[in-house]
Amino acid sequence: MIQPDEYHLAELNVGRLLAPTDDPRVAEFMEALDRVNGLGKRMPGFIWMMEGSGEPGTGNTENNIGDDPQFVANLTVWEDTPSLERFVWGTIHRQFYERRQEWFELLGEMHFVMWWVPKGHKPTLSEALERLKHLRAHGPSDHAFGWNEVKEATMWRSHGCAPVAAE
Known part of the structure; x- marks a missing residue:
């Protein structure tokens, strides 16, 4: 993979929640969204995040896929791969990642993708x-x-990525 100096790294992670966002079964995850997303936005190398309404405790969950409000997406842009990797596995985010099967369904197909975008570009969910x-x-x-x-x-x-569920 080539990372030209004029590009940043975009990533999309999709998942389907086990229950609606206001259900007690996903409450711990929903309550942590603002804290984890806020940490990500303060990380060295963070560039941009697709946002929801800004309503506390909703994170990006309003950016659902299709007509299914439980099928949610997280879309961010980072300076480079090490910046994203430090956030994912070097912060409290890792604890939520490791527990993702408690809140998300097992997806039978790939649910994570990265690609290079020109600096300044904010990719759409589409x-x-x-x-x-x-x-x-x-x-x-x-x-x-x-x-x-x-x-x-x-x-x-070193942390492994068992394909259990999206986060």
Whole structure:
């Protein structure tokens, strides 16, 4: 994977909640969204995040996919892969990632994708879903890839990414 100096890293992670966002079964996850997202926004290398309404405790869950309010997406842009990796596995985010099966359904297909965007570009959810669709259909390439294709991603390799559920 080539990372030209004029590009940033975009990532999309999708998942389907086990219950509606106001259900007690996902309450712990929903209550932590503002804290975890706020931490991400303060991390070195953070550039941009797709936002919801800004209503406390909703995070990006209003950015659902299709007509299913439980099928939610997280879309962010980072300076580079190490910046994203430090946030995912080097902060409290990791604890929520490791418990994702408590709040999310097991998805039978790829639910995470990364790609390079020109600096200043804020991808749309539609654009991101197209990248995920491309990865599912054609496998990893410069157009759409996962952690396995990023050689400098060492934390991912040591923590493992069992495909249990999206986060």
